[in-house]
Amino acid sequence: MAFWSSTSVFTSKVPRKILFMFTLSLSVTYLFYSLMSCYNSLQFPLQENYAYQGRLVTEETTFVTLREKLYSASQGFNEFTEAERTTAVSTVKDHAEAEQRTVEWIRTQASPTKSAAAYHTTALEREHQEFSTTDSELRVNCTMDYGVKKLPQAIIIGVKKGGTRALLEALRVHPDVRAVGNEPHFFDRNYEKGLDWYR
Numbered sequence: 001m002a003f004w005s006s007t008s009v010f011t012s013k014v015p016r017k018i019l020f021m022f023t024l025s026l027s028v029t030y031l032f033y034s035l036m037s038c039y040n041s042l043q044f045p046l047q048e049n050y051a052y053q054g055r056l057v058t059e060e061t062t063f064v065t066l067r068e069k070l071y072s073a074s075q076g077f078n079e080f081t082e083a084e085r086t087t088a089v090s091t092v093k094d095h096a097e098a099e100q101r102t103v104e105w106i107r108t109q110a111s112p113t114k115s116a117a118a119y120h121t122t123a124l125e126r127e128h129q130e131f132s133t134t135d136s137e138l139r140v141n142c143t144m145d146y147g148v149k150k151l152p153q154a155i156i157i158g159v160k161k162g163g164t165r166a167l168l169e170a171l172r173v174h175p176d177v178r179a180v181g182n183e184p185h186f187f188d189r190n191y192e193k194g195l196d197w198y199r
């Protein structure tokens with residue numbers, strides 16, 4: 001203690017000035033970086049943190065913004081060679097055949113009467129009323145910016161609070177993926193409405 005107080009280095013004015021300058025430069029640097037991050041978040045408000053900010057904006061707005069961004073990024077890949085076109089046509093045929101197989105599978109594996117008898121408990125009815133997607137909601141979400149309605153090629157199945165929504169949102173970012181806005185709950189709540197409703 002006696003050493004610190006008696007040492008002239010710590011009582012003279014020169015180190016105090018250096019300390020002051022050091023503190024000032026740190027403060028200015030901190031201020032600069034704060035302003036920079038603030039500017040960036042204003043410039044790119046939604047794209048980078050879509051999954052986490054989704055609750056603050058309407059789903060349509062974010063979806064359209066992301067889709068536009070992704071499509072504009074892939075515009076350079078729009079010119080196809082003849083071979084690529086042929087592959088694309090055969091892929092479309094494969095998809096049509098896959099859809100047909102899906103229809104057949106649904107018809108054979110799960111009859112409406114079996115489904116209705118097995119799954120319609122009172123609790124489920126109540127849950128159905130609370131969470132089920134209505135026809136009009138689904139139609140709005142399905143046909144917002146594209147027209148042809150098809151059966152899905154992939155289905156996300158998961159327990160409640162299992163993170164299915166996060167998976168859907170992550171997949172939806174891809175420009176080749178089209179997904180419904182709300183969970184359709186076809187197999188457990190809306191099966192009786194039939195495949196035309198499901199498309």
Ligand SMILES: Nc1ncnc2c1ncn2[C@@H]1O[C@H](COP(=O)(O)OS(=O)(=O)O)[C@@H](OP(=O)(O)O)[C@H]1O
Pocket residue numbers: 158159160161162163164165166
């Ligand atoms: N990667 C990862 N890690 C940990 N937790 C995650 C993850 N992704 C989603 N979540 C959380 O999962 C909750 C939502 O799950 P679901 O989308 O299946 O919910 S729902 O049942 O369809 O409403 C929801 O939890 P709550 O915020 O408590 O509701 C999400 O925050």
